[in-house]
Amino acid sequence: MEDLLRVVARPAAAVDGVLGWLGERVGGEVAVLGADAGVESGTAAFPDEVLGDDVTALARRVAAGRVASAVTVGGAWSVRLERIGDRPPYRVLVVAGRRPLVKEEAVAASGVCALLDLLRRAGETDVARREYERKARQVGLGLFMALMAGDAMLARRMSGGAPPPLLDCERLRVHLLWCVPDDQDRLLRAYGDASGFHGRGLMVRCPVYDEHLICLIPEGEGLAGELRGLVGENRGYALGISAPLPPAATAEAYEQARHALAVARNAPDRVAGYRAREPLDRLLPPDVAMGWANTFLRPIDSAPVMTVEITRLAMRFPRAGVARLLGISRNTVTAHLRRVESALGVDLGDIRTRAVVALALAILGRHRDTVPARPLPAATLDDLFESPSVASWAASALQPLDDPARPQLRSTVRAWLEAGADARHAARRLGNSRTTVTARLRVAERLLDRDLLAAESGVHELLYAFHHSGEIRLDGAP
Known part of the structure; x- marks a missing residue:
């Protein structure tokens, strides 16, 4: 026996x-x-x-x-x-x-x-447990995506009448943990509870980047310290942390965490918090911004909601990532984007055009619940950049590139943007090697506290700033 x-x-x-x-x-x-x-x-x-x-x-x-x-x-x-x-x-x-x-x-x-x-x-029983974990993670990812869309009420409805404590917090931070994918299931179980949450927080595997574990943590919650401890114990880990923002601003917090993670991966302790800079769309005069964005995007007013959402995501993630995120094929993503290109008369393969489309979508997203008190004025893209607050924002965005110890940094970044964010083409323009250009871009990332090589939103910020300075023109918009 x-x-x-x-x-x-x-x-x-x-x-x-x-x-x-x-x-x-x-x-x-x-x-x-x-x-x-x-x-x-x-x-x-x-x-x-x-x-x-x-x-x-x-x-x-x-x-x-x-x-x-x-x-x-x-x-x-x-x-x-x-x-x-x-x-x-x-x-x-x-x-x-x-x-x-x-x-x-x-x-x-x-x-x-x-x-x-x-x-x-x-x-x-083991199969049922694994299936429950899988379903709980799907619900968690759905809640995260609802918050990314700025719809906290939808997230509450998805929770089936028992909203998790995360949705009742005033402010949360997005912690983006870089770790090997094989460790993520272990971490999700170690910090998870019976309902699939993680105390008052929520941890989800990123559907786009395999190495990213996304953690939404209410301000002041102990899980944040646990994640810092994990980074200290594992040399292959890194952690990017957003500023505290309301749950409805999760998309903004997520972008902040992505930028902070790029800095953290090269920091001595591999942990970095986001150095706050207001998003440009928040600084623009609302009526002028909405007037321009409505005019520019009017040709896709009648487009299916799915088309607009795919376009919004494609301004932030690579097309393969959008396909994985939505559970569709890359060809389907491309078909929706071609519909938008045809309607707007633009080329979304051009990074400057994508920056313009991203700005217009961000403006409408920020003011989607605003009812104008008077007819919106006709406006051009240049009209948006005339306010003193935008001038100050643009100068601040470019100031780290004017380092006397690195006189070629600003010109390298500008040439890289003009080359469509292609390091090889930029190297040919500058007469440098691709390795040299990439190394300078890494320095720029550290000085700017922005992810330039993976997160396109950081590239968009630079394009807006260079457009304001007159060094680069953003084409493809009135």
């Missing part, structure tokens, strides 16, 4: 181990048949000739629950059949030997049936 307990203690091989133990105990061969009388598992030397027509027909009667056990003969083998479990679908234990089983061996076979049923139920 001690040998059998040791076998069951190894779950991955438990069934085969139990059958092997019984085979040695009775001096025969053992197998488990499914409801269709097909062999599911068995000892290595289990003879096929045992399962002749008569034995198979009898096994089907046992599997159907018509008899609990039976003894018969299969060729030169003495065969005992035992029903496994007390609820359908039944499986059947087959013990084949050169002689009939004695009483003690028959009792052992019956005991093994009970054990096999327990193992099956344990396996079903």
